[in-house]
Amino acid sequence: MRAVDIIRAKRDGDALSREAIDSFVGGVTDGSWADYQTSALLMAIVLKGMNAVETAWLTDAMSRSGEHVNLDHIPGIKVGKHSTGGVGDKVSIVLAPVAAACGVVVPKMSGRGLGHTGGTLDKLESIPGFRVALSLDEFKTMLAEVGCCLISQTATIAPADKALYALRDVTGTVESLPLIASSVMSKKLAEGSNALVLDVKCGRGAFMKRPADARALARSLVSIGTTAGVRTEAFITRMDVPLGRAVGNAVEIAECIEVLKGHGPADLTALVIRLGTRMVCLAEKARSDDEAEAKVRAALASGAALEKLRLLIKWQGGDPAVVDDPGRLPAAALGYHLKAERSGYVTALDALLIGRAAVALGAGRDKKGDAVDLSAGILLRKKPGEPVTAGDTLMELRYNDPSRLDAAVALAKQAAVIEDQAVPEPALILGWVHENGETMFVAGM
Ligand code: URA
16 A cells, blocks of 8 residues: 555544554564655644544554564463652562562563653663563573563564654654553553553653543553553553652652651552552452452561562662662752751642653763763652652752753743642542443542
8 A cells, every 4th residue: 555545544534444553563673664654644643533443453563563472381360560650669679579579470571761651661770780671581481480571662662662652752643642652552562461450640640641641541551462462551640740759760769668668658559559560450360459458568568578679679680779778769969958948748749740750860861862860850849749848859859961950940840739738638549440340539520
């Protein structure tokens, strides 16, 4: 099929045939579609959308553009996890060892930070020596021996997504439900999991700003996974405020270790427990949510999950001593305390602006390939709901390059709102799209 006919069809709002979608994905993978043709079709999809069937075909074609990992030699149900991305979202780094300590096998291929959102791989690379680029053989061996492994997507997994994502990033075509859903699920279906727990972020710091859009994305992801024979469920969680108190790379690893030692921030710990509970259930390591939650809490309280993290770091070439001494993580040379200008209560802390401030300090990248300062970041000393006195430190900015500070401070200042009265903290988990339908925890979703 000619590229121009496929582009015209979508431009005019037609649904694409399976043949057209296969032709597009084949052309992207073998390079026979020019970037300008691919970009034109991507923009047409952003503007005209895709129905559920087209989205499922697109996902399938992208997933089949590369290798599917076979983990059948490892006994048990393999449960993957994926987040659509947020600020301070370090859940995977805690959750993989927690679930593995409960007997779940967790194959996990992660991404890098882009824009204001952080990436699991960058965070892990702040651990001295840590390798994220393992071969598929190393990945499989580690899953059999340790039960979890956190690596980068190999070149053979969904190469069509790699090519498409690079173009979407520079053509304003990231924010599209069918494109996000097919991108996420093409990789997840190739990863070798039999079940998936997804975390669809919603709010100022997420791709999906509105609950209705997050819910639609969650439904689409669950439907694609289930149709492909992978038991899939998705939580919709709030990303108006950064998760936890650390935003950056090394500072987030230190916070992960805190959670595994039992004194991490309440929001992060609660999310790890909820998602971990469902991973344990889907792996059939417990008969009920209550039993699964008890296992997750025990893995945290006994130190078993912390030991898994130590093992994971060791197997991936990192310095396992960071678990006992986070002081071995890279530390920024300079610090700036942003002080409260008035007394009252923190009522908002904009995740988007905090994410941008962290990038301004060097903790993230503006465009693919930029170097990241692994020790730069922000420690949030006050979060919404907490009282503050004028002169208190609201947040601590850690950095190495003084020329970066002013831009970061300007963003951070705008992010925090202090008012006379505290406002009730909204729920962290907004909804859950599961096999038997949906449970919405917040009215109006
Ligand atoms: N994460 C992905 O992997 N793809 C997207 O399109 C958005 C978030």
